[in-house]
Amino acid sequence: MNNISINKLPVPTWTWLKVNEYKVAVPDKFEKTESVIDTMPEEVKVGKVDFTSVCLGDVELGAGEDFRKISHMAKTGGDSYTVAAGVKVAEPIRITYDYGKSSDDNAAGKLSRTAIVLGEGAELTVVMTFKGCPKFGANDIRIKAAPTAKLNLIEIFQLEEGSNFVDSIGGRYLEKGGLSLIQIKSGKGNMALSCSADLDGYKSTLDIDTGYLVTGDDKLDINYVARHRGAKTDTKISVSGVLRDRADKTFRGTIDFIKGCKTATGDEREDVLLMDEGVHNNTVPLILCAEEDVEGAHGASIGKISEEVLNYFASRGIAEDDVTELMAKSRIDAVAGRIPDAVTRDLLLSEE
Amino acid sequence: MADKEKTYVEDVDRSIYDFRNVDEDVYKVAEGLTPEIVRQISKEKNDPEWMLELRLKSLDIYNNMEMKPWGPPIDGLHMDNIVTYIKPKDNKMSADWDEVPEEIKDTFERLGIPQAERESLAGVGAQYDSELVYHNVREEVAAQGVIYTDLESAMHGEYGDMIREHFMKLITPQDHKFAALHGAVWSGGSFVYVPPGVKVEIPLQSYFRLNAPGAGQFEHTLIIVDEGADLHFIEGCSAPKYNVANLHAGAVELFVGKNARLRYSTIENWSKNMYNLNTKRATVEEGGKMEWVSGSFGSHTSYLYPMTILKGDDAKVEFTGITFAGEGQNLDTGMKVVHTGKRTVSTVNTKSISKSGGISTFRSAVVIGPEAKGAKSAVDCSSLMLDDISRSDTVPAMDVRCADVDIGHEAKIGRISDEAIFYLMSRGISEEDARAMIVSGFADNVSKELPLEYAVEMNNLIRLEMKGSIG
Numbered sequence: 122m123n124n125i126s127i128n129k130l131p132v133p134t135w136t137w138l139k140v141n142e143y144k145v146a147v148p149d150k151f152e153k154t155e156s157v158i159d160t161m162p163e164e165v166k167v168g169k170v171d172f173t174s175v176c177l178g179d180v181e182l183g184a185g186e187d188f189r190k191i192s193h194m195a196k197t198g199g200d201s202y203t204v205a206a207g208v209k210v211a212e213p214i215r216i217t218y219d220y221g222k223s224s225d226d227n228a229a230g231k232l233s234r235t236a237i238v239l240g241e242g243a244e245l246t247v248v249m250t251f252k253g254c255p256k257f258g259a260n261d262i263r264i265k266a267a268p269t270a271k272l273n274l275i276e277i278f279q280l281e282e283g284s285n286f287v288d289s290i291g292g293r294y295l296e297k298g299g300l301s302l303i304q305i306k307s308g309k310g311n312m313a314l315s316c317s318a319d320l321d322g323y324k325s326t327l328d329i330d331t332g333y334l335v336t337g338d339d340k341l342d343i344n345y346v347a348r349h350r351g352a353k354t355d356t357k358i359s360v361s362g363v364l365r366d367r368a369d370k371t372f373r374g375t376i377d378f379i380k381g382c383k384t385a386t387g388d389e390r391e392d393v394l395l396m397d398e399g400v401h402n403n404t405v406p407l408i409l410c411a412e413e414d415v416e417g418a419h420g421a422s423i424g425k426i427s428e429e430v431l432n433y434f435a436s437r438g439i440a441e442d443d444v445t446e447l448m449a450k451s452r453i454d455a456v457a458g459r460i461p462d463a464v465t466r467d468l469l470l471s472e473e
Numbered sequence: 474m475a476d477k478e479k480t481y482v483e484d485v486d487r488s489i490y491d492f493r494n495v496d497e498d499v500y501k502v503a504e505g506l507t508p509e510i511v512r513q514i515s516k517e518k519n520d521p522e523w524m525l526e527l528r529l530k531s532l533d534i535y536n537n538m539e540m541k542p543w544g545p546p547i548d549g550l551h552m553d554n555i556v557t558y559i560k561p562k563d564n565k566m567s568a569d570w571d572e573v574p575e576e577i578k579d580t581f582e583r584l585g586i587p588q589a590e591r592e593s594l595a596g597v598g599a600q601y602d603s604e605l606v607y608h609n610v611r612e613e614v615a616a617q618g619v620i621y622t623d624l625e626s627a628m629h630g631e632y633g634d635m636i637r638e639h640f641m642k643l644i645t646p647q648d649h650k651f652a653a654l655h656g657a658v659w660s661g662g663s664f665v666y667v668p669p670g671v672k673v674e675i676p677l678q679s680y681f682r683l684n685a686p687g688a689g690q691f692e693h694t695l696i697i698v699d700e701g702a703d704l705h706f707i708e709g710c711s712a713p714k715y716n717v718a719n720l721h722a723g724a725v726e727l728f729v730g731k732n733a734r735l736r737y738s739t740i741e742n743w744s745k746n747m748y749n750l751n752t753k754r755a756t757v758e759e760g761g762k763m764e765w766v767s768g769s770f771g772s773h774t775s776y777l778y779p780m781t782i783l784k785g786d787d788a789k790v791e792f793t794g795i796t797f798a799g800e801g802q803n804l805d806t807g808m809k810v811v812h813t814g815k816r817t818v819s820t821v822n823t824k825s826i827s828k829s830g831g832i833s834t835f836r837s838a839v840v841i842g843p844e845a846k847g848a849k850s851a852v853d854c855s856s857l858m859l860d861d862i863s864r865s866d867t868v869p870a871m872d873v874r875c876a877d878v879d880i881g882h883e884a885k886i887g888r889i890s891d892e893a894i895f896y897l898m899s900r901g902i903s904e905e906d907a908r909a910m911i912v913s914g915f916a917d918n919v920s921k922e923l924p925l926e927y928a929v930e931m932n933n934l935i936r937l938e939m940k941g942s943i944g
Contacts, residue, residue, distance in 0.1 A: 132544040134868050135809075138838060141543075378886075395876035398843070402873040408886050413861040423873050423880040432796060443659045 125187035128344035151195035159215035183315025184289035187413035199234030206240030213246035220253030238266030239270035284310030299326035332456030336366035358389035531656025662692035727755035743771035759785030783817035798831030827863035
């Protein structure tokens, strides 16, 4: 196993806070992850992944350069999904990745690699569900959106206790192109989520909506970076989650207004519900600004359920324990309720 | 279409601070940093043995500590070129203004310090280069048992044990490289002790002037406000501009007792060749309150993050700050607070303005320990960009290890809002005046926290002259 640093803050801060990066141990060997394609619309051209040939070899990755090297050297192959210009795909791609159960600590890591390339005006929804219990599993998604192309990407993490997982998304968005990303982390295990977006084109957009539940001794590490280069670009990041038991979570969100992104806007929010005394929360929301004509904001709210809310429910005969369970579930459900694919949404909302 | 004329905000006017005295007949150590130089300073200061040991240990830590991988570059600062100790000629710390050497007296007269003392202060300390040259406290304040003197004298007097118990205990040489440097070569600074229950009605002030080119100033301020006592302490600093780097690596250690209150106000106006690598830290006991008011206007490069440890239950801190970064300045400022006591409260309100290529970074850390049940924290920071050649970054962090807390953080960045200008213009105010009002109002929350004479100084510092035309 080798230690690598991922999810680095674009601008580091005090080292004693231990939030500048996340270290993970990765195995020496990798295998391709098994996947089951539940639905694959015929408008989507499926091929073998070659990031370089579709100009995604050098796109900034959410997890960073150490992860890029691992992904590059793993040589596990992968898939590419291409939608031609002007094609709006109605049916989502639905894929379930099974990372299996690692036999021992020296088992090969499991890696999936995906390129998504959208032609001008194309639209696509991709739903990825991740299952299994890998000692080390990873997912490398790279996206290229031509002008006015839109991608809805929904990732549902239902991994098992004892798993270690890295999810990395990197993408480049041209004029009026954009990514709408929903991530739901409801399973167990240690997890690092990340998304990097280069909003190069005029009016390109990034919209992230994340819900998480972290329990036991699990760790969750999140790193989102939006680089605004185009004028009138827009980022919205909304993260809502629940920490229980001795869970440990770090959220990094960076909105980077690069000189020239006139009238760009960016907003990031995190709302964290702390349910038990042993939890540990880090929230690090950055705004970097080299352009005068922009509007950026970030906000965070961290704590337990307020006395007012508890009193409200108590006055209606609902016990405090029931209220906390209700509030915790509602955070995940609220994000699930915004999934544009009805099949996936209904499936998640029907789960206990 | 012609470009809209930009709102123009003038640079901070530093001419009133930018005068210098010729550096002659002074005693100074050689440039650089060696054990011999540290021993020389210690001998000059007549240090007790424990202080010499602390200095040498600090030097060792400094030599073996790496610079951290964050913050603005300090490539232009070369310790081999810095003189760490300069004693003004004819120096003798005095409580009589007439005994202060004429040239130095003239410097402080021009800065308005004696006038301020006469009109609105309970006591004044004035440091020139590495040494205190004047210290005085009003009789009625001294009669209350308030001690306000230079640290070196106090160390050899009846408060020697108290100083040894507190000196560099909050800021230790291990904290960071420039805290270690401070421990090795510190000189000058003030010691304040306010006895239990004593409320000092009007502020004490220390003013630090660094006159010599290529020099460092390393004053140490130690304030102990005992149980139930109350104090407002003001710190001011300035220097003339030189073409070589100057260094300020002072340390401020503040001990706020049970149910005591301390307000610490600073207007930092070092010249633009100054590397301001200052460290300030306070600890607050049960029911005590710490208030920081901080204005950062000067320096080439600043690292400044006053830290508060809310140790006692129900302790509180309020931090109000403004940073104005103009041409050639890279000001990395902010605050840190650590909550360890129950029901502790922190409230932070900061503003930053960047213009003419200036770089402003707000950096903060709110740390909530596992025992800090019922803790509350609210941080609000706003940044204003006045042109597109400047930069403004916000780098906050919240580390929470207790569930029973209420932590909030809000930040925003942008330029002067068109809607606000339109609103004011719709009420008959010209666009020029509307822009001026908005920028002035942006800094208002800090100036209203300052005592009157300092608010006036701040208004002098930010001379916001707005001109514009509708494009």
